[in-house]
Amino acid sequence: MNALPEGLAEFIAAAGWGGAQVQPLPGDASFRRYFRLVNGDDQSAMLMHAPPPHEDPAPFLHVAHWLNSHGMRAPAILAEDAGAGWVLTEDFGNDRMRDWLDLNPDDEREAYEAAVEALAALHRLPPGPFPAYDMAVYQREAALLTEWYCPAQGITVDAQAYAAAWEEVLTPMLARQAPGVTVLRDYHAENIMLLDGRPSAPQGLIDFQDALVGHPAYDLVSLLQDARRDVAEPLEAAMLAHYEAAAGVTGEDFRADYARLGAQRNAKIVGIFTRLDRRDGKPRYLDLIPRVWAALERDLAHPALAPVARWFDANIPAQLRAVYGAFPA
Template sequence: MAQTAVERFLPDEAATGRLGEDLAMALRPGDVLALQGDLGAGKSTLARALIRALTDDEKLEVPSPTFTLVQSYEARLPVHHFDLYRLGDASELDELGFEEAVAEGAALVEWPERAADRFPPQAVVIELSHRDEGRLARISGVGAAFERVSRSLALRDFLATAGWGEATRRYLTGDASARAYETVSLPGEADRIAMNAPPLVLGPPVRDGKAYAEIAHTARTVAAFVAIDRALMAAGVSVPEIHAQDLDRGFLLIEDLGREGFLVEGKPVGERYTAAAELLAAMHDRKWSYHLPAAPGVFHDVPPFDRGAMTIEADLLLDWYVPAVAGDPASEQLRAAYRLEWGRLFDRLDGRGTTLMLRDFHSPNIIWRGERAGHDRLGIIDFQDALIGPPAYDVASLAMDARVTVPVEIERRTVDAYIAARHAAGAFDEDAFREAYAIMAAQRNSKILGIFVRLDRRDGKPAYLKHLPRIRDYLRRALAHPALAGLRDLYEAHGLLEERSL
């Protein structure tokens, strides 16, 4: 595969430092960056900026590893700084633990030509040379690491068009998708958030010639976020202001709503959950348009949470969780019985009304702003995958929060607060809602069991497995509703509610 290259002119040391930040934002475990250039070309300056950005420590001492040959740092991922100038032979890399370092983190290598034949083929090469009064950086490579670096450089260009080209970039968070978020800072300005959301890669067909994301109606571009953000803001929901957008490349510069999470010391606070339930009730009592503008001439049509989407999500339990805990794929007999029971339950939801369903309305996506009043206390930050679906789904997402154990009492108070607010707003069928809540909670938690195993087995993200006992407990709570007796019997017969270790 032919290498691709991009170039950046670096007029001064500050520009070299910003390139180090850009590279740091792109790094993932297994990446190798090879720094080439003559003495004085700026390799150490670039390496220092990259390591300080990764560790988020501007004053971190970053000595040259000329004599130690390797220096390691703990950061959001371990980074190992190699200097091979004094390397006698490429085989000495084994003594330095190069392969182990790359297996657990990222490697930044000066004088890589002394052992280039030992580097992985997807290593990214950064060649620095003198150019006029500054330096020229030529960055080349193939594969995923180079694509991430190129995208990070493009994000810097996007920030420049918004007047934030000299901003400091710091990694904030990623999520279970390919999206990533950064905090960007400029002196004298409030921090902002940069969203890096590559267009969705659909993947192979899984059913009826369609990819999973097509059937589940996963948002394909950042236009969905923009359109829904505008609709929510117009309805009085506290969502981020969008300061700049590039829909084609999937970049946004948005307001930072704050840093106080929805939880306190990692635990749910009942008053916050009831406040969020009351916000949902106000949203669900509203009439929504589902043909939403994202930019002049660009619209996002909110998809339905239809039978196909509900079914393929629930099937994730069969596709990933069952093989992991049973050691064998789900049998055709189990699949047939599973589909039959879910079909009966989905039938019960028909004709009960729909709303704008945010889909992931839970603690990681809610900012608490206690100094404010009413619904403005809640900042909502993740909603691009919103659908037209049952109101009960978002209540279940909140009250059975996948990332934290919500005690039964707080769950009850949350659901009761929602129901009370709906009753206060007008006629409301409480029994029908409680049944729909149980169905949607069971569907969502069945899906999540499959997703968390998939994140481990397919995507190499084992941290999600620690949540499985909580999700099984939530599933037991949902299946206690009389309407779900048949599904509960099926799950129990196949041991799907038993505690299992993976």
């Protein structure tokens, strides 16, 4: 993986960046690779390689063009060759919200307020031309827990009853979801860039290629029940209220839907992190599971989650829910 991908030099030369210094950057939980290009004038750009057949940059390009055309701050696309997996974009710099807050913890509330306000602005737009976040998608994602986490723990569970419980829990929410908003699906502190080095800076958006049209609470859950960063419960509550004020949302239904989507997303993430270990050989994500389980337990305590909570109590022993990411050898 240390060698530069085949075709890189030809692509950047055609894009006008021939001879630029190529700096490999840390990747994510996918097959994508990232590079920073720096030319002789100290200008920089970001290069993404999303190689087929494992990756397809076309969805990223589709969402980026839509976001930028509607006043949101996705990186500008400088050059693209989707068939070969190449995308050259504007460089948003190094100030991820997560990294900024690690160094500047006193700026936490200001940064989260800005991130919440960016979501509210996105949700004031008409929904984008993306697929629907429908029951089939919610169910497929929630099932990752029974498909990966439960076998890894060596337990057999009632998957049919699990799906039925989610059907009961999510059906009331789907009626309130229409017409929907653009859901970025991975909106959290590691995917938000602070574009001028301030906690209240404009929100640079990345990692949005899986966007769907769904419920406004989903990305709020992603931000405030972050799998990768602790968000204290008082801050979560304050930012939930801040979103409601910014978006003009009122009523207990929204809070209930927030809990529904929190539980659904966190169940999915437990499954995904297990799969990254078992299938993809990336055990580092197991260390994040305790945080996700803790948020999941809080969501399950909401009355709207009662059918799913009963399933967890009947199928996943309490000691395994406490041990979290520790799997049998």
